[in-house]
Structure formats: C-alpha cells, structure tokens
Amino acid sequence: MVGAASHLTYWITIFLTITGLYIVIARGNLIKKLVGLSIFQTSVYLLYIAPGKLIGGTAPIVAEGFKIYSNPLPHVLILTAIVVGVATLALGLAIVVRIREAYGTIEEDEILELDASAARAGSTPTEA
Amino acid sequence: MTAHLAILQVVLPLIAAPLMILMRRATLAWLTAVAASAAALAIAVALYARTRDGQVISYAIGSWPPPWGIEYRIDAANALVLLLVSLVALVVALYSRRSVAAELPEEQHYLFYAMYALCLAGLLGIAATGDAFNIFVFLEISSLATYVLIALGRDRRALMASYQYLIMGTIGATFFVIGVGLLYLATGTLNLADMASRLPDVQEQRSVRAALAFITVGVSLKLALFPLHLWLPNAYAYAPSAVSAFLAATATKVSLYVLLRFYYSVFGAPFVFDEVPTREVLIALSLAAMFAASVVAIFQQNLKRMFAYSSVAQMGYITLGVALGSADGLTAAILHLFNHAITKGALFLLIGGIALRVGSVHFGRIAGIGRVMPLTTFGVVIGGLSLIGVPLTAGFVSKWYLILAALEHGAWWLALAVVLSSLLAVVYVWRFVETAYFEKPDAEVARLKEAPAPMLVMSGLMIAGCIYLGLETSLTVGGASEAAAALLRGWR
Numbered sequence: 001m002v003g004a005a006s007h008l009t010y011w012i013t014i015f016l017t018i019t020g021l022y023i024v025i026a027r028g029n030l031i032k033k034l035v036g037l038s039i040f041q042t043s044v045y046l047l048y049i050a051p052g053k054l055i056g057g058t059a060p061i062v063a064e065g066f067k068i069y070s071n072p073l074p075h076v077l078i079l080t081a082i083v084v085g086v087a088t089l090a091l092g093l094a095i096v097v098r099i100r101e102a103y104g105t106i107e108e109d110e111i112l113e114l115d116a117s118a119a120r121a122g123s124t125p126t127e128a
Numbered sequence: 129m130t131a132h133l134a135i136l137q138v139v140l141p142l143i144a145a146p147l148m149i150l151m152r153r154a155t156l157a158w159l160t161a162v163a164a165s166a167a168a169l170a171i172a173v174a175l176y177a178r179t180r181d182g183q184v185i186s187y188a189i190g191s192w193p194p195p196w197g198i199e200y201r202i203d204a205a206n207a208l209v210l211l212l213v214s215l216v217a218l219v220v221a222l223y224s225r226r227s228v229a230a231e232l233p234e235e236q237h238y239l240f241y242a243m244y245a246l247c248l249a250g251l252l253g254i255a256a257t258g259d260a261f262n263i264f265v266f267l268e269i270s271s272l273a274t275y276v277l278i279a280l281g282r283d284r285r286a287l288m289a290s291y292q293y294l295i296m297g298t299i300g301a302t303f304f305v306i307g308v309g310l311l312y313l314a315t316g317t318l319n320l321a322d323m324a325s326r327l328p329d330v331q332e333q334r335s336v337r338a339a340l341a342f343i344t345v346g347v348s349l350k351l352a353l354f355p356l357h358l359w360l361p362n363a364y365a366y367a368p369s370a371v372s373a374f375l376a377a378t379a380t381k382v383s384l385y386v387l388l389r390f391y392y393s394v395f396g397a398p399f400v401f402d403e404v405p406t407r408e409v410l411i412a413l414s415l416a417a418m419f420a421a422s423v424v425a426i427f428q429q430n431l432k433r434m435f436a437y438s439s440v441a442q443m444g445y446i447t448l449g450v451a452l453g454s455a456d457g458l459t460a461a462i463l464h465l466f467n468h469a470i471t472k473g474a475l476f477l478l479i480g481g482i483a484l485r486v487g488s489v490h491f492g493r494i495a496g497i498g499r500v501m502p503l504t505t506f507g508v509v510i511g512g513l514s515l516i517g518v519p520l521t522a523g524f525v526s527k528w529y530l531i532l533a534a535l536e537h538g539a540w541w542l543a544l545a546v547v548l549s550s551l552l553a554v555v556y557v558w559r560f561v562e563t564a565y566f567e568k569p570d571a572e573v574a575r576l577k578e579a580p581a582p583m584l585v586m587s588g589l590m591i592a593g594c595i596y597l598g599l600e601t602s603l604t605v606g607g608a609s610e611a612a613a614a615l616l617r618g619w620r
Contacts, residue, residue, distance in 0.1 A: 017306075024295060033295060041302055047309050077261050077318075081305065084268045088298050091272055095279055095291045102284035115285060 016043035154237035195319035201258030289362035300349030307342030354417030369480025377473030410451035417444030422552035474590030481579030496569025512557030
C-alpha cells in the first residue's frame with residue numbers, strides 16, 4: 001500500500017515531535033516542560049525504530065522457514081537513547097525539587113520575578 | 129598497551145568516577161580526579177605525537193571490525209582537541225581543591241569530583257569516537273554531568289541556570305540524534321568514515337539536507353552559537369568557579385569540533401558550503417555574535433556573566449573562520465579555538481580566586497581589588513588583553529590568522545568587522561581595569577589577601593600559557609594547520 005497511510009509512522013513521529021517541542025516552549029510550569037521534553041525525545045525513538053521493521057519480518061534469528069528479518073540495530077540504539085532519556089528526566093525532576101525548595105514555586109514566571117525583585121533589592125540572594 | 133591508548137583515553141576517567149563514589153572521601157576523590165586527568169593528559173600527548181605525521185589511529189572496540197563495531201578514530205584534529213581538554217582538566221583539577229572546599233559543603237566534595245571525571249570522560253569520548261551514535265551518548269554523558277556541576281553552585285539561581293541548560297541541551301542533543309537518524313536511514317551506517325564514503329551516492333535526497341540542518345542546529349545549541357546561546361551566561365555565572373573555568377575552556381570547544389567533523393569529514397565541504405547556504409547563515413550569525421554579545425557584555429554587572437557573554441562573542445570568531453570554508457579559515461578557527469580556550473580558562477580560574485576572597489564577583493563589590501590582589505588582577509588584565517587581541521598574547525595570533533583568512537577570501541569587510549568588534553572587547557576589559565585599579569577599595573575589600581597559592585599558581589600557569597602562545601606560535605599554528613589539513617582530507 002502506497003500513499004499517506006504507508007507513511008503513517010512518520011506522521012505520528014512528526015506530530016509527537018512538534019507537540020513535545022511546543023509544550024516545552026509554551027508551558028511555564030517546570031514539570032510540564034519536562035513532560036514536553038519527554039514526549040519530544042520519545043518521538044525520536046519512533047523515528048529510529050519504525051523504519052527498522054519490515055512487514056512480515058521476524059527477529060533476526062536464523063531459522064527454518066524465515067526469510068525476512070527486521071533490522072535489530074535501531075532497537076539497540078534506542079535502548080541506549082531510552083536510558084539517556086530516563087536519566088535526563090530523573091535529573092530534571094531532581095533539579096525541580098531543589099528549585100521548589102529554594103524558591104517555593106515551580107512556575108517559571110514567578111521564579112524570574114523573584115530573581116528580578118532580589119536583584120532590585122540589591123540583597124544577596126538566599127543560598128540554595 | 130600502546131595499541132589501546134585510544135580507548136584508555138576515555139575509559140580511565142569513566143572508571144575513576146564510580147571509584148570516587150565508592151571512596152566517599154573528599155581528599156581521596158580529589159587525588160583520583162587529579163590522577164585520572166594526569167593520565168588522560170599523558171595519553172593525549174602520546175596520541176598527539178603519533179598523529180602529527182598525518183597518521184590516523186583506528187581502534188576497533190571489542191575487536192569488532194568497523195563499520196560493524198564502534199570505532200575510535202583519531203587524527204591530528206581530534207588529537208589536538210583531546211590534548212586541549214585533558215590539559216585544561218588537569219590544571220582545573222589541581223586548582224579545584226581550595227576553590228571547591230570554599231564553595232561546596234564537605235559531604236558533596238567526592239560527588240563533585242565524580243561528576244567532574246564523568247564530564248571529562250564524556251568530552252574526551254565525543255572527541256575520540258568515530259561513530260555517530262556514540263557521539264550522542266558521550267554528548268549526553270558530559271551534558272548530564274555538567275547539569276549537576278552547575279546545579280552545585282551556591283546561588284539559588286544556579287538551579288534555574290542548570291534547569292534551563294538541561295532543557296536547551298536536551299533539545300540540542302535530540303536535534304543532533306534526529307540528524308544522525310536521518311543519515312542512518314539514508315546510508316545504513318553509523319560509522320563516520322563509512323558514512324562519508326556512502327553519502328555522495330545519496331546526497332541528492334532531501335533527508336540528507338534535513339540531516340545537515342538538524343545536526344547544525346543541534347550542535348550549535350551546544351556550542352552556544354548566537355542566538356542559541358541563551359543557556360550559557362547564567363550557567364557560567366552561577367556554577368562553582370572551577371566548573372565555570374572547565375566548561376568555558378572545553379565544553380563549547382568540543383561541540384565545535386563535532387560540527388567541524390560533520391562538515392568536513394562526513395558531509396564534505398563542497399556539499400555543506402556550495403549546495404546549501406551554510407556559509408551565508410554562519411557568517412551572519414557569527415557577526416551577530418561578535419557584535420551583539422560583546423555589547424551585552426559591556427553592560428553586565430557580574431564579572432563572570434560579562435566574560436560569559438564575551439565567550440559567546442569569541443565563539444563567533446571561531447564560527448566565522450569555519451564559515452569561510454577555506455583551509456586558512458579552518459586553521460584560524462582551530463587556532464582561535466585553542467587560544468581562546470586557554471585564555472578564557474585562565475580568566476575564569478582567576479575570577480575563582482576573586483570569588484573566594486570577596487565572596488562575590490559583582491562589579492560593586494570588587495572596587496579597588498587591584499590594590500589587595502595585585503597578581504590576580506594583573507592576570508585578569510593580561511587575559512583581557514588576549515581577548516582583545518593585543519600583540520604578544522595568544523588572542524592576537526589567532527585573530528591575525530582570522531583576518532588574513534578573511535582577506536584571502538576577498539572579504540575585507542569581514543576583516544574590518546573582526547577589528548571593530550575587538551574594540552568592543554576593549555570597552556568591557558577597560559571597565560574591569562577601571563573598577564579594579566582606579567576605584568578606592570572599601571573597608572571590607574581593603575582587609576583581603578591575595579588568592580591562595582595553589583589557585584594562584586594554576587591560574588598563573590594558564591596566563592603564562594596565554595603569553596607563551598602569543599610569542600611561540602609554531603606549536604599552535606603548526607598543530608592547527610595539521611588539524612585543518614586532516615579535517616579537509618577527511619576520512620573517506
């Protein structure tokens with residue numbers, strides 16, 4: 001089957017990429033930004049994995065009766081990328097916890113306002 | 129043993145990091161960090177010596193032959209980057225003991241050094257590897273360590289700086305990995321040398337151009353190309369002093385190397401500069417960085433932030449050299465990459481001394497600092513002269529070559545722009561001179577002493593390097609032109 005439908009995975013990938021990036025840019029809540037970042041990263045997993053799958057292909061284990069094999073390499077690469085993504089998300093959330101302890105809020109505009117008013121007052125900012 | 133140098137370069141600091149976590153002792157961890165960076169430097173020197181005659185070292189990890197296995201591939205270009213990174217790492221590691229002791233609580237010290245070693249391993253890995261996906265993995269290893277290091281800053285704004293860098297850095301790395309994915313789909317390989325030999329057959333495909341765009345934007349975020357530099361000023365300003373120095377000297381430079389490697393060794397300069405309008409875009413952004421970031425630097429109230437904006441401007445000179453696309457431009461870019469790394473590393477090390485004594489690097493607090501910390505202040509002035517590009521300093525040599533390359537290119541107006549934007553550097557360096565020497569120290573500053581000896585010695589060494597590289601140019605100019613030749617020759 002040729003046409004738009006055969007490119008369905010690409011449409012989904014692009015939709016997720018744009019959605020994730022939009023959330024990162026448009027949201028002021030630090031947690032929501034991280035959610036967007038995760039969606040953005042996840043879309044790339046799809047970009048790698050989807051082309052590796054052949055219709056009717058099996059896992060690449062040589063056996064009687066199987067001729068078509070899917071490419072296993074993208075899966076392995078994305079396994080690494082998932083680890084990276086999880087580590088990034090975990091670190092991001094940990095930093096947000098510290099930000100919440102230091103500022104008492106996780107809204108970006110309120111934090112910037114707190115920094116700006118601290119700068120105006122000329123006081124030394126509180127230690128984190 | 130010598131056959132495995134390429135992998136040991138990366139693995140030694142990588143193993144040192146978890147060892148430090150197990151030790152849980154600040155002093156032991158520091159000694160390990162120093163030992164790991166010293167070993168890395170020794171290996172980098174050995175690799176550099178072996179690549180000087182144009183030899184390319186190829187190392188197959190786990191004996192899986194490339195292009196199937198991951199290959200580490202080292203030529204004169206990345207050997208120079210490895211040398212720079214490990215040299216700065218050793219100096220900063222030796223320096224960091226006093227600085228970290230003053231800025232971080234005792235129980236966090238061993239974690240700091242573990243992150244430092246991890247960051248070093250990541251940066252060395254990016255430079256050493258010849259595999260596109262491996263670059264991404266090391267990019268993220270070094271970045272994640274960097275986010276932690278920045279968040280360790282005393283000021284609570286360090287947390288926000290770290291968070292913003294995390295968001296922008298991850299977007300950059302993801303763009304990079306999208307580009308690599310598109311290249312993998314087009315060529316079926318991740319080995320850079322193999323990719324380079326297959327790309328000419330598929331370079332008419334639109335996805336290859338998209339890959340070039342994604343990689344350019346992704347890496348530009350990491351190297352803080354204007355206007356993608358927004359994460360940099362706060363990250364440098366609020367990170368612990370040792371971290372600012374290390375990052376300013378290495379992180380953006382390694383990212384720039386990735387860009388060079390993809391432009392010259394993978395895509396090839398004709399494709400990048402003639403088929404796609406990369407040159408025009410890069411020149412425009414470089415000029416914007418040189419002027420806009422320098423102007424912004426003039427109006428900063430925080431010394432570290434001022435020099436951070438100056439870094440964005442200096443990256444503009446480097447990308448300008450890259451954009452010229454000629455061998456001379458490339459030589460100038462690599463030369464400035466090296467010289468600026470030494471200069472800015474030295475400056476941030478000296479500022480670390482000021483931060484330690486004064487407790488702040490705000491212009492209002494460092495008035496008259498020249499009278500109580502004469503050596504440190506004099507060092508900053510020399511570093512500042514090197515930023516401006518005054519003769520007898522390292523900065524002059526690289527700007528001279530950049531101007532020559534621009535004239536060679538027939539672009540006298542670019543040469544003029546380099547000179548004019550350097551005048552802006554005079555203004556912000558002068559602001560420091562005025563504050564430090566011509567204002568009266570208040571009672572608090574008057575009681576201060578010179579920075580601690582170990583810190584002073586290490587930053588003095590770097591400043592001496594600035595002068596030395598300004599006088600004895602055969603080392604850097606030779607290295608840079610060999611690196612440029614190696615990049616232009618490519619890996620095909």
